[in-house]
Amino acid sequence: MERIGLIAIMGTLAVICGLALAIASAGDAVVLLAGILVGVGLTLLLTAARRWSRGDLEPEEESAIQPALTPTPGVEDLLGALDEPLLLVEGKMVVRANAAAVAMLGDHMVGEDVRVAVRYPAATELLTREGNTAGSVEIIGIGDPDRHWTLSVQPLGPATRVVRLTDRTATRATERMRVDFVANASHELRTPLASLIGFIETLEDANGPDDAPVRERFLGIMAGEARRMQRLVDDLISLSRIEADKHRAPADAVSLVALARETADTLRGDRSGRSRVELQVEEGLPPVAGDRAQLSQLLHNLVSNALKYGDPVRPVRVVVARGGPTMLRLAVIDEGEGIAPQHLPRLTERFYRVDAGRSRAVGGTGLGLAIVKHIVERHRGRLDIASTQGVGTTITVLLPILLDSKAAAAE
Known part of the structure; x- marks a missing residue:
């Protein structure tokens, strides 16, 4: 009679193990093994149940073996988990x-x-x-x-x-993004490459002394297309490196105020030397936990975009201030034409442009805000884009303060 209890226990374990294998794996061999286990387990349980119904068990043994003969709660617990x-x-x-x-x-x-x-x-x-x-x-x-x-x-x-x-929704979305990325990157590289090839073929025939103005104009266009390809490749490499490090949060002490001042000094707006970048910083701000090179790239991308697409006369404001007890707030504000609401959710997509012609004309690669988004995600921060047509655009980034009492406030 003890054998009946052992049979019941073995049957229960076989059913549970088989269900676990069937649920956890999609491999044909493992699925076959799971089916065999469950079939054997059910056979053992039916055998034990039949012997139980015939009265083969002593009354004192019934209570000891009863848990092994009630597999349903175990199966339901497994399904529910x-x-x-x-x-x-x-x-x-x-x-x-x-x-x-x-x-x-x-x-x-x-x-x-x-x-x-x-x-x-x-x-x-x-x-x-x-x-x-x-x-x-x-x-x-x-x-x-x-x-x-x-x-x-x-x-x-x-x-x-x-x-x-x-x-499979997330997997399909990731695959679609990968396909779109490859297609867009190929298109963005193919366009300037086709221009270069066409001008080179033209220059092969324009070798006479009277062709110097044509050669000079074509070479200028070719240089611009080559620089555009270089910017695109640089941005692709940068984006790849940021994504590779996205699971490793940066922890260096970085002065956001100092980076903002460097960016304002570097990106002067017009040939007269008058800076179109107005800096507004709160005094005594602590450093953020970050990667200095990436945060510098983030600032350059945001301020460059504001200068390119904002009003050509009005200034771009860069604000650095407290954004809460554990965050600093960086805001880049322009007074340009603004962006229509339907475009806002897609601005951080790779190669998405509100105005593709204007973007290419000012040297944009379509990756600037995608890079910004990934940098913010790697720094465990938050990104918000708000825009009103006819008023302007404000991009706000919240970054975590370095939680280290020994870190001095950076200026």
Whole structure:
């Protein structure tokens, strides 16, 4: 009779291990092993239950073995511990659903046909497939019209299956960003490269003494296109380096006030030497925890953009002040034409331009604000862009103060 208890315990462990393998892995070999484990476990549990029903156990043994013969709470606990929506299906009926599945599909689905719970044509074919075989299918729109899911089915026995929904939205978005990035980068490089090739071919035929003005004009254009390509490559390399370090927060003491003053001195607005950059700083500010080179690049990008796209006569204001008990606030304010509201959410996307022609004319690569966003994220800060058409644009960055009592206030 002790053997019945051992059989029940082994069966329970086999079912739980098989479910864990089926849920945690998508590999064919592991899924096959999981199915075998669950099948063996269910067989052992049925054997123990039959012997129990025949009265093979002594009364004093019943209480000791009873926990091993009630696997349902263990299975439900396992399903409930996972964040992904999971359904336990017998035949075509949903008999169990974890909290994630209930939250997304509703609690009414338990006891319903699985085809009613998951109403998707491709999923219906998989869920009703003969032979109770494993499989997966990509579906869109469950829970939200733009969400992408992988629905996978794993058999656990002759008529029992686990249906798992895995959210692939973030993965798809990342892949789409990668494809868009490669396409945009290729286009941005191809355009000046095509211009260079065309002018070189023209200059090959313009070798006469009367062609000097043409050569001079073409060489000037070629130099401008080459510099544009160089800026683009430099920005791409910079963006790649920032992303590579994004999980490592910088911790050096950096004076934001000193960097703002350096930027104001470097980016003077017109040929007369009159600076269009007005600096407004709060006295006695502590340093921020940062990477000096990246923060300098952030300031140069923001102030350069304000000078390029703001009003050509009115000044650009750079404000450095307290932004709370643990943050400093950097604001770059221009009084230009402003930006329409529909463009604001996309300004930090790579290669996104409000006015592509104007951006290229002033030497923009379309990566400046994307670099700013990644620098702010690496510094565990916050970025806000506000703009009113006809009034101007304000870009605000909040950066954490260096939490070190020994760090002196930087001026």
